[in-house]
Amino acid sequence: MDVSQYLDIFLDEAGEHLQSLSDQIMILEQEPENEDTINEIFRAAHSLKGMAGTMGYKNMQNLTHDMENVFSEVRNGNIKIKSDMIDVLFQCLDALEAYTNNIRESSDEGSETNENLIKALNDILNGGSGGSGDAPKEKKAEEEKKAPEAAAASGDESWKHIKLGDSETTVLGEALKQGKTPYGLTVKVQESCILKAARAFLVFKAVEELGEVIISDPSTQDIEDEKFDFEFSLITISDKPLDQIISAASAVSEIESVTGGVLDLDSTEIESDEEEETAPAEAAADKAEEHTETPAKSNAPAPAGAAPAKADKKPVGKPVVNRTVRVDIEKLDVLMNLVSELIIAKNSLVAASGSTEDRINSAITDQVEYLESVTTSLHESVMKVRMVPIESVVSKFPRMIRDLSKKLGKKMELYMSGEDTELDRTVVDEIGDPLMHLLRNSADHGLESAEIRKERGKPEVGSIFLDAYQEGNNVIIEVRDDGNGIDTEAVKAKAIERGVITPEQGDNMSEKEIIDLLFNAGFSTAKVVSDVSGRGVGLDVVKSKIESLSGEVEVKSRLGEGSTWTIRLPLTLAIIQALMVTVGGEKYAISLGSIQTIENISRSSIKLVENKEVIHLRGTVIPLIDLHEVLDAPRLDEEDPEHIIVVIVKKGDKLAGLVVDELIGQQEVVIKSLGKYINRCKVISGATILGDGEVALILDANVLI
Amino acid sequence: MDELSTVRTSIQYIVVKLGEERFGINISYVDNIVRMQRMTRVPEVAPYIKGVINLRGEVVPVMSTRIKMGLEPDVETSATRIIILKFEQQGYIGFIVDAVNEVVTLDTESIEKVADQKQDGAFVQGVGKSNDGLISILDLNALINEQV
Numbered sequence: 001m002d003v004s005q006y007l008d009i010f011l012d013e014a015g016e017h018l019q020s021l022s023d024q025i026m027i028l029e030q031e032p033e034n035e036d037t038i039n040e041i042f043r044a045a046h047s048l049k050g051m052a053g054t055m056g057y058k059n060m061q062n063l064t065h066d067m068e069n070v071f072s073e074v075r076n077g078n079i080k081i082k083s084d085m086i087d088v089l090f091q092c093l094d095a096l097e098a099y100t101n102n103i104r105e106s107s108d109e110g111s112e113t114n115e116n117l118i119k120a121l122n123d124i125l126n127g128g129s130g131g132s133g134d135a136p137k138e139k140k141a142e143e144e145k146k147a148p149e150a151a152a153a154s155g156d157e158s159w160k161h162i163k164l165g166d167s168e169t170t171v172l173g174e175a176l177k178q179g180k181t182p183y184g185l186t187v188k189v190q191e192s193c194i195l196k197a198a199r200a201f202l203v204f205k206a207v208e209e210l211g212e213v214i215i216s217d218p219s220t221q222d223i224e225d226e227k228f229d230f231e232f233s234l235i236t237i238s239d240k241p242l243d244q245i246i247s248a249a250s251a252v253s254e255i256e257s258v259t260g261g262v263l264d265l266d267s268t269e270i271e272s273d274e275e276e277e278t279a280p281a282e283a284a285a286d287k288a289e290e291h292t293e294t295p296a297k298s299n300a301p302a303p304a305g306a307a308p309a310k311a312d313k314k315p316v317g318k319p320v321v322n323r324t325v326r327v328d329i330e331k332l333d334v335l336m337n338l339v340s341e342l343i344i345a346k347n348s349l350v351a352a353s354g355s356t357e358d359r360i361n362s363a364i365t366d367q368v369e370y371l372e373s374v375t376t377s378l379h380e381s382v383m384k385v386r387m388v389p390i391e392s393v394v395s396k397f398p399r400m401i402r403d404l405s406k407k408l409g410k411k412m413e414l415y416m417s418g419e420d421t422e423l424d425r426t427v428v429d430e431i432g433d434p435l436m437h438l439l440r441n442s443a444d445h446g447l448e449s450a451e452i453r454k455e456r457g458k459p460e461v462g463s464i465f466l467d468a469y470q471e472g473n474n475v476i477i478e479v480r481d482d483g484n485g486i487d488t489e490a491v492k493a494k495a496i497e498r499g500v501i502t503p504e505q506g507d508n509m510s511e512k513e514i515i516d517l518l519f520n521a522g523f524s525t526a527k528v529v530s531d532v533s534g535r536g537v538g539l540d541v542v543k544s545k546i547e548s549l550s551g552e553v554e555v556k557s558r559l560g561e562g563s564t565w566t567i568r569l570p571l572t573l574a575i576i577q578a579l580m581v582t583v584g585g586e587k588y589a590i591s592l593g594s595i596q597t598i599e600n601i602s603r604s605s606i607k608l609v610e611n612k613e614v615i616h617l618r619g620t621v622i623p624l625i626d627l628h629e630v631l632d633a634p635r636l637d638e639e640d641p642e643h644i645i646v647v648i649v650k651k652g653d654k655l656a657g658l659v660v661d662e663l664i665g666q667q668e669v670v671i672k673s674l675g676k677y678i679n680r681c682k683v684i685s686g687a688t689i690l691g692d693g694e695v696a697l698i699l700d701a702n703v704l705i
Numbered sequence: 706m707d708e709l710s711t712v713r714t715s716i717q718y719i720v721v722k723l724g725e726e727r728f729g730i731n732i733s734y735v736d737n738i739v740r741m742q743r744m745t746r747v748p749e750v751a752p753y754i755k756g757v758i759n760l761r762g763e764v765v766p767v768m769s770t771r772i773k774m775g776l777e778p779d780v781e782t783s784a785t786r787i788i789i790l791k792f793e794q795q796g797y798i799g800f801i802v803d804a805v806n807e808v809v810t811l812d813t814e815s816i817e818k819v820a821d822q823k824q825d826g827a828f829v830q831g832v833g834k835s836n837d838g839l840i841s842i843l844d845l846n847a848l849i850n851e852q853v
Contacts, residue, residue: 344762586746631748672764677795681749687757687764695745695759
């Protein structure tokens, strides 16, 4: 069966279900009696089972099937949640994740059957429900194998009763010769459905995409006129497998169930014989259940052995109409580039309309202004499309910390805030690993063991905080712990031992410089190498990864009190609002996000502190940075002898004043890379093309401060 | 030379002038030839990098071939051109030349390796002959290499 086209959707959805399972099991560990949670887990496991089954991933299906059984018993109150059970469940999740990873790489789930986990699940089942574990499972497994073939002969399938005329029989005969298969389908529409005809039409459309509909009962005309109850049947010929047609048809919303089978030309006009009808009926019911609750179940006697697990299955909520589209990120990149081009073109128009002096010019100016506001909104919208909350990345961390806590034998708790902070999709995809490294680092090196914490008068349970928030054009992610902090002496000793620095160098280093040594490749201070962290890879990887995203990472630490790791990432990577200034006759752009204020300062108020120029501004001492010096730009002759223009920029809680010649104004600029060839220039973060086609450089205020 | 390279192949070169000397640039690298235009200076870069220009919406660094090769600094005339080359690794880079003359096709066999270390010898791969005289084939990788 060709399912490759559904693979992406399968992987996406499987990922979501696994995440939801993980979240819910975490909750369950805290509140073992929470019924909503149990139901949610049950639903997720059930959906996963169905999806894996449809895609033909047997091992995955078996495992989820047994998880589902366990939760069914939990829900019935036959099993109580215990801690070891949670562990088994988490192992199951890991196994499932391994399956999905295999599938992602090779579109094959791999041969690992996870017998031990299935056994563990069955043990739980046996322990809780008194030995009813294995028997029904086997029976059901068999039954599921039967399902596809057996579904064909199900009891209440009225497509069997469709009378075929001569022309239809001829068409069918032709189709058979071409190697196509005739199928019969019976579709039940939900009784609450208002637009039955429309739904039926969609089903027809779905089926016709895969094959040709020969005949229907009632006739197509009657169906269009809504002259049917809640059920209609049709016969189609197709070269696609039955499962695919059924799933296509049942994907239409408000469809209660779709049953079908291979049409046996000899038996269509006569009643199918007794045996065929009753025996596999259960199987059909079981199959139908995979889609939604179905009345077919009441028609078909449930298999006795599987009864405890299946009988009280609640309806799986009908799929809510999906209002989202999944879009390839590359398409968004193309869109983004086009918007960039548009903004450059708009900037040229703005420049051109300002230079002419025609009377009709005012009409043009109006339109250009309108165009300006449209392009700005367009840009914002495209940016928003690309933005995703970091939740998708950080939501796996509570589970990780839980595991670490067990593995390291330390008590710890993770507190997260700002999970809804949004970042560009490309950044979010990359930020997971660095954050994981930092959290592991905090858990392993940062937090002390419970005994030491007690001695030091700290709460026994260590706290790790993960906070995300937006600051101007940046997003800040902080990983904080209340552990031991960084022992600079130990770091220094280690660095000398490793030959990273010489002892003389070590003596002259400031505390901050020593802490920065941690980001050196091949540096690890843990005395014992654990499998959590301490292999010496990590912090340097963290740093280079974040820098590759045009971000920065900083550490603050107090010995005995804990450390804070701050990651600063640019909100957008492509278009920013900037202040255009001139320095020595050259134009430069400064990101508006980092600008605090613009001040006109009299030269007489400049003071010298440690031989550096500073100004006092509303009670704060702010160091001055003369851009002429930094940029090696010529000084103008006609400098104002009394005043200087200072752009106050901030980075975190640090401020600096940039001395410029002239302010041009605010402009939306498209960031272009200077290319790989010129990369030595740290203060320039990129270039942009102005309205007149000239290139202006973008200053990175973060580097200057 | 081993047997493998005896297969006769010919390569097209764009002939440019720097002073009186004629240089050949492998045409497969050439993306575009543009007139001199206003350049934006970039701070903190090597002296031979003259700045960046806007080439169809892309920002392209431009270097002075003369300064890089240790010749006299450029004197801009109406014949001065920027040859935009595209490299796999570094992307687009522009080279300022005094003039662009013609395109010639040279047999790989007719290009002789140079042994003499003139001032600009480090940037010359070999010397080819055309009807109008000698053409020094520029070693482009050496030109964009930072170390030289």
